[in-house]
Amino acid sequence: MAKPVILAIDDDPQVLGSVAQDLRRQYGAAYRVVRASSGPEALEALRQLEERGEPVALLLSDHHMPQMDGVEFLQRSRELYPGAKRVLLTAYADTEAAVRAINRARLDHYLMKPWDPPEQHLYPVLDDLLADWQAAYRPPFEGVRLVGHRWSPRTHHLKDFLARNHVPYRWLDLETHPEAPALAGTSRLPLVVLPDGQRLEEPTPVELAQAVGLKTQADRRFYDLVIVGGGPAGLAAAVYGASEGLRVVLVEREAPGGQAGTSSRIENYLGFPAGLSGGDLARRAVAQARKFGAEILNPAAVKGLRAEGQYRAVTLEDGSELSCHTVLVATGVSYRKLPVPGLERLAGAGVYYGAAITEAQACKDEDVYVVGGGNAAGQAAVYLSQFARRVVMLVRGAGLSQTMSRYLIDQIAGTPNIELRTCCQVAGVHGEGHLEAITLADAGTGTTERLPTSALFVFIGALPHTDWLGQSVLRDGRGFVLTGPDLPRGSWRLGRDPFLTETSLPGVFAAGDVRHESVKRVASAVGEGSITVQFVHRYLQAL
Structure with missing residues (x-):
């Protein structure tokens, strides 16, 4: 080449x-x-x-x-x-x-x-x-090839996994790509063909990760700091912790970057006047963390946490354990599901939660809908407008000024193929095998309208990933982790005050969106992850 x-x-x-x-x-x-x-x-x-x-x-x-x-x-x-x-x-x-x-x-x-x-x-x-x-850049090459159906949720999940982990691949739609039928043959789909010719039929993300060289097993049995979650807070802690000599391992269940990693463009992050994608930010942070010696395991899911005297143990879903002095919970949040009958059966088949980047090109010359009024929804709408014929933003409120940054509101107003519809919500979805239409309900008039579409992108609310913590640390009613001054009186047993990001279990910290009353911004998550490393040092010095 x-x-x-x-x-x-x-x-x-x-x-x-x-x-x-x-x-x-x-x-x-x-x-x-x-x-x-x-x-x-x-x-x-x-x-x-x-x-x-x-x-x-x-x-x-x-x-x-x-x-x-x-x-x-x-x-x-x-x-x-x-x-x-x-x-x-x-x-x-x-x-x-x-x-x-x-x-x-x-x-x-x-x-x-x-x-x-x-x-x-x-x-x-x-x-x-x-x-x-x-x-x-995706050059013409005989590297990783993924064959499947556009409307297959499993195919969508593998596409998203490869893209978010920055693994170059070539997507071959069985129905439209001329090479796909011969390559697939009678194989079970989705099919992944590796550069050496090895074929993976219906692989799980873990099997695919191992095949393409991602790290899924830890090198050590004991660490100074185990970070659970690879969003901006977790990645910042990995960079600062490893650069300061701590033995650090980061465990991420999907791909580094977290929810922020799916953002098509972040334009208000300090030092990047032209903006950068969430994927670029995650890729740079991963390179920094690895340069300083941090281990990054993904995909690897955590299922439990327990205390053993002054030590902490994190249990992974494969049954293995990571022992450590300290733990940082940085699992972030995920988008809330729309409470619409029949919607979940179309997830990954026209209904997508934050997956704007991987599906955008498939929306060329189509009308697509974005649900949500926050920055993530605005970023997705602007990105999708480069491919779709029309992007319709659906907002329950009367406008965007209370939930979205001004620079994004101005961009949306200046993009001719983005339409904003306020005081409305999705009341129904329709389609056999994939999304074909949605029903919108107008909150003001009470009227409904059925509209044809093959893509609905959902960016609403935030639910924390904390069920795996069980009773080990205190959480609020919605599952967000309580830390520092937010801990209830009487829940803290040590002679010193808890550190700002320390949970009810000493030596276990929380940072980023998963923390109670945190500021839901990339910069604040990076800041919390960074300062937590200083609290880890102080905790270790007192052992």
């Missing part, structure tokens, strides 16, 4: 030569650096690359150029290579135009000239962008 292309554009020959030289020195081994002296010339180069089927990873364009400025070029280039990363080179005086281009041209970053030394001002930015591109 040809090397992916990095395309540099500048009308100044001297600057263009300097850019190309810096790019080749750092990336020449893995990428082919192509130059263009104008926007039209660069567009023609992209057309030729597309005709030859060559991948383009990065576009690095100057802003001020005759005929076509850099923002216009980057905007028009999306028609040819929508997945390429886009960087604008600009002078200090043009930073305002560059910030506006973040939304207009879907700019990933802007750099001010001069960028010397490139080791400090150019390469770190491009390294991150190219790593993101590599993570999302």
Whole structure:
């Protein structure tokens, strides 16, 4: 396969030569650096690359150029290579135009000239962008292939599992892909075909994980810190704990990132003005945690917790145990099920809970519906609007201002194929084998309306994953874990006060969305996971 292309554009020959030289020195081994002296010339180069089927990873364009400025070029280039990363080179005086281009041209970053030394001002930015591109790029290859039916819940679950764990795969719909029937033969579906030809018929997520090289068994029998849950809080604790010398293992039942990992775009996270997907955030955090020596087990589900003197034991569903000094409960929350008759039989077959990313492309030229008025619902609606003909947001309340960030409300208002319907809810679902229509009820008029659709995405409420804790720690009436100052008087037996994120069982902590009265934001979850490591140190010092 040809090397992916990095395309540099500048009308100044001297600057263009300097850019190309810096790019080749750092990336020449893995990428082919192509130059263009104008926007039209660069567009023609992209057309030729597309005709030859060559991948383009990065576009690095100057802003001020005759005929076509850099923002216009980057905007028009999306028609040819929508997945390429886009960087604008600009002078200090043009930073305002560059910030506006973040939304207009879907700019990933802007750099001010001069960028010397490139080791400090150019390469770190491009390294991150190219790593993101590599993570999302799906080249034609004979790697993992998944064969199944679009409306099969088991197939949907495996697609979601592979995508969220960043395992490159090729999806072959048995009904539409020409290669699928011959490859499937008489095999039981869903079928996974590995690069070496091994065939897995109806595999479980654990069997698939083991086959593709994910880690499902712990290396040690004893740890300083066992983290249950791989969302932002758990991943932050893994990074900080391992970087400070603790023996850390993180246990995740599905895929690192948790509910946040399914977000198609997070734009209000500090330090990422162009935004990033929840999957990208999780991938970076996993790489950091592993770099410092943290173990990450997934998929691996936890079924119990018990205390043995000053030690704690976490029991996994396969019967194995992880012994440790401390435990962090960071299992997060899941979306609440819609109380609609017959809806659960269509889960994974047109009804999806937060799975916007894996199913979005299948919704091309269709009308789809999103239930919910929070940030996750807004992010999904904006992402789905790039594929669907029309996205209808269904909100029980009178508007979005009380539940959604302003930047998302503005994006939704500015997206012509997103429609907002307030004071309504789903009253019925219809379909044999897969979703075919929904019935909406208007809370104001009491009228109902049946509408055809094949996709309903649900983003409502939050239920904590805490049943496995049993009576070991105190929880509130909804199952959220009580910590620190929220513990009832008389429930704490030690001479010291409990730490801020410590539960009723000393040495067991809770962070993120699973904690009682926590702020349901990615940044706050990361903060809670990080500061818990300091409490772990103080707890260990007192043993």
